[in-house]
Amino acid sequence: MKLTRLIIIVAALLMSVAAVNAQAPFRVAIVMPSSTTDLAWSQSIFDALVSIQTEMGGEGMMEIAFTEGMFDVTAAAQALRDYAESGYDLVIAHGTQYGTSLFELAPDYPETAFAWGTATDTGTDAGLTNIFAYEAAAEQGGYINGVMAGLLTESGVIGIVGPVAAGDALLYINGFLQGVAASNADANVIVAYTGSFGDTAAAAEVAQTQVAAGADVLTGSAQQVVGAIDVVEAEGGLWFGTQSDQSLNWAETVVASQVYDWTGILSDMIAKVQAGELGGTAYNLTLENEGLTFAFGEVEIPADVTAAAEAAVAEIIAGDIEVLQALPEVTPEPS
Amino acid sequence: MNNGLTVDQILVQAVALTLLYATPYLFAALGEVFVQRSGVLNLGVEGMMLMGAFSAVYAVSQGAHPLIGLGVAMGVGAAFGAAMAFVNVTLQAEQGISGIGFTLFGLGLSTLLFKLLSGGVIVADGLDPINIPVLSDLPVVGRILFQQNILTYAAFALVPISMWVLNKTVWGLNIRAVGQNPAAADAMGVNVVRVRYSTCILGGVLAGVAGASLSIALTNIFQENMTEGRGFIAVALVYFGGWSPLRVMFGALLFSIANNLQIWVQILDVRIGGAPIPPNLLVMVPYVLTIAVLIFARQRRRLEPAALTKAFRRGEN
Numbered sequence: 001m002k003l004t005r006l007i008i009i010v011a012a013l014l015m016s017v018a019a020v021n022a023q024a025p026f027r028v029a030i031v032m033p034s035s036t037t038d039l040a041w042s043q044s045i046f047d048a049l050v051s052i053q054t055e056m057g058g059e060g061m062m063e064i065a066f067t068e069g070m071f072d073v074t075a076a077a078q079a080l081r082d083y084a085e086s087g088y089d090l091v092i093a094h095g096t097q098y099g100t101s102l103f104e105l106a107p108d109y110p111e112t113a114f115a116w117g118t119a120t121d122t123g124t125d126a127g128l129t130n131i132f133a134y135e136a137a138a139e140q141g142g143y144i145n146g147v148m149a150g151l152l153t154e155s156g157v158i159g160i161v162g163p164v165a166a167g168d169a170l171l172y173i174n175g176f177l178q179g180v181a182a183s184n185a186d187a188n189v190i191v192a193y194t195g196s197f198g199d200t201a202a203a204a205e206v207a208q209t210q211v212a213a214g215a216d217v218l219t220g221s222a223q224q225v226v227g228a229i230d231v232v233e234a235e236g237g238l239w240f241g242t243q244s245d246q247s248l249n250w251a252e253t254v255v256a257s258q259v260y261d262w263t264g265i266l267s268d269m270i271a272k273v274q275a276g277e278l279g280g281t282a283y284n285l286t287l288e289n290e291g292l293t294f295a296f297g298e299v300e301i302p303a304d305v306t307a308a309a310e311a312a313v314a315e316i317i318a319g320d321i322e323v324l325q326a327l328p329e330v331t332p333e334p335s
Numbered sequence: 336m337n338n339g340l341t342v343d344q345i346l347v348q349a350v351a352l353t354l355l356y357a358t359p360y361l362f363a364a365l366g367e368v369f370v371q372r373s374g375v376l377n378l379g380v381e382g383m384m385l386m387g388a389f390s391a392v393y394a395v396s397q398g399a400h401p402l403i404g405l406g407v408a409m410g411v412g413a414a415f416g417a418a419m420a421f422v423n424v425t426l427q428a429e430q431g432i433s434g435i436g437f438t439l440f441g442l443g444l445s446t447l448l449f450k451l452l453s454g455g456v457i458v459a460d461g462l463d464p465i466n467i468p469v470l471s472d473l474p475v476v477g478r479i480l481f482q483q484n485i486l487t488y489a490a491f492a493l494v495p496i497s498m499w500v501l502n503k504t505v506w507g508l509n510i511r512a513v514g515q516n517p518a519a520a521d522a523m524g525v526n527v528v529r530v531r532y533s534t535c536i537l538g539g540v541l542a543g544v545a546g547a548s549l550s551i552a553l554t555n556i557f558q559e560n561m562t563e564g565r566g567f568i569a570v571a572l573v574y575f576g577g578w579s580p581l582r583v584m585f586g587a588l589l590f591s592i593a594n595n596l597q598i599w600v601q602i603l604d605v606r607i608g609g610a611p612i613p614p615n616l617l618v619m620v621p622y623v624l625t626i627a628v629l630i631f632a633r634q635r636r637r638l639e640p641a642a643l644t645k646a647f648r649r650g651e652n
Contacts, residue, residue, distance in 0.1 A: 035559060037455030069446075069559070159602075165614060192601035195618030199563040204554045205356050209598045212348035213340060226456050227554045234463075234555075249458045 146179020378434025381566025382441020416539020
């Protein structure tokens with residue numbers, strides 16, 4: 001009896017020591033404005049986190065906590081603070097609009113690493129050392145999509161379904177406009193904004209109105225675009241996507257999607273945090289660092305269009321083409 | 336720059352799209368007219384629309400015919416309408432508060448079911464536009480009137496039907512009586528509770544159809560919170576239209592055409608003095624217009640049901 005008990009106690013002690021020695025999982029928390037399945041902004045980073053988790057060896061090695069649908073910035077700030085309070089190693093605020101809240105709470109948790117985007121400010125000027133910033137050079141992929149759209153349009157009219165003229169949506173649209181101008185100077189690009197990021201029916205109406213105005217190739221940004229793609233498919237047009245691969249449900253309509261691949265920068269961020277470096281780096285997804293990639297549907301793309309797109313990618317990487325983030329203000333021609 | 340389109344062509348397209356995108360507002364607002372004319376305020380339209388939108392597209396994505404999907408949305412709407420009648424009429428809850436409760440409940444439940452039952456955006460083959468033979472080839476009216484979705488035809492057909500029901504049938508008379516003076520109606524032998532239950536259920540059914548029109552007619556998808564406040568616009572349209580189905584229809588048309596025209600203003604890059612008009616200002620136009628008409632058309636309130644939002648307790652009114 002006594003011997004058995006002794007063995008059990010020793011075994012238990014050994015196991016507890018082993019448990020302490022085993023590496024605790026890396027804990028990541030993320031707060032995002034829309035859902036993890038929005039086929040756009042939020043899904044792009046969530047998919048990246050899940051793929052890193054799989055690579056690291058599953059939930060035992062990396063834990064992901066997320067709060068989605070946080071259009072309300074105050075509620076998002078609360079969620080961020082809760083995650084920091086609960087001791088997560090890396091807390092990500094996936095939206096420009098969360099920046100102010102993040103800068104307020106980061107000093108209270110100097111042991112926690114924070115990250116936010118779309119942003120370039122790591123708070124170093126404000127004396128903060130635990131913030132990473134990230135952004136996507138959406139204008140680069142927008143340019144490539146624009147080059148292809150300019151060559152594919154038959155009517156000469158291209159529609160852009162914008163959400164709100166700001167942030168990464170505006171970068172994408174400006175890049176797209178430059179791409180169309182480069183490949184088809186005669187094309188008429190019509191732009192209309194819905195004033196919302198998530199109103200799918202409003203995006204559908206804008207797209208349908210643009211089709212009525214003659215557009216046969218369209219693009220757009222934010223999670224609202226599923227409504228627009230659906231209308232474009234019904235009207236037999238073509239669509240160019242951004243943020244996530246949008247061809248899954250509409251393979252015969254979506255020509256190409258610019259995909260934000262956050263895995264590279266997130267892996268780097270996690271490695272830095274594990275090494276004790278909690279912030280200070282600003283990342284940018286570009287064609288060059290392969291953070292911007294393209295996904296294709298089942299639309300047959302003529303060889304010359306593919307060639308033009310590939311050439312443009314090479315030229316952007318080589319620095320021969322500089323895609324501007326903002327368009328120079330042009331004075332309208334007298335009509 | 337006019338994309339090679341003439342002003343006539345643009346107007347034809349704008350009016351055709353206006354009718355289509357007025358559809359959800361019209362269904363929801365006509366349902367709300369019945370509910371309010373019987374003296375009940377339903378602020379839960381938004382939540383009922385969301386449940387209708389989700390249940391219709393989910394049924395269709397599981398292989399049901401779109402019309403069956405529509406039927407499912409009507410059933411879900413009816414259940415919500417009955418639940419609302421129970422809370423407002425039987426339990427006599429404060430109607431403004433309970434309505435917001437139903438909106439939040441519908442938002443939460445539709446989002447939860449969406450998360451549980453689908454891995455992402457639901458896509459389904461919904462109701463396609465119907466081109467009426469011969470007539471749809473007519474110039475101008477062909478595009479505007481005869482190439483629409485079946486739900487758009489139904490929504491506009493519902494306007495004269497609603498007027499006839501409210502003004503010419505016994506049930507309509509009872510609805511109006513119960514909304515104006517429930518005590519008197521009760522004394523005349525009208526079952527106030529039963530009439531209000533019937534209008535609440537009808538309001539729920541039409542809110543469900545309004546939601547379904549978003550998810551299986553205007554688009555063929557469901558996204559969480561896809562109504563984006565359209566249910567509340569519908570309630571505003573009832574006040575806007577002074578509780579008359581015809582004027583509610585004009586309100587829905589005004590709102591929708593203002594919205595479609597502001598899209599055209601953006602597309603055509605209309606400039607004032609060489610400067611583009613900020614899109615943020617343009618998307619506000621339909622809302623500002625609705626509020627302005629609400630403020631300046633106060634005399635239209637003459638049809639306002641006297642017993643609106645007042646619970647009926649026999650012997651106390």
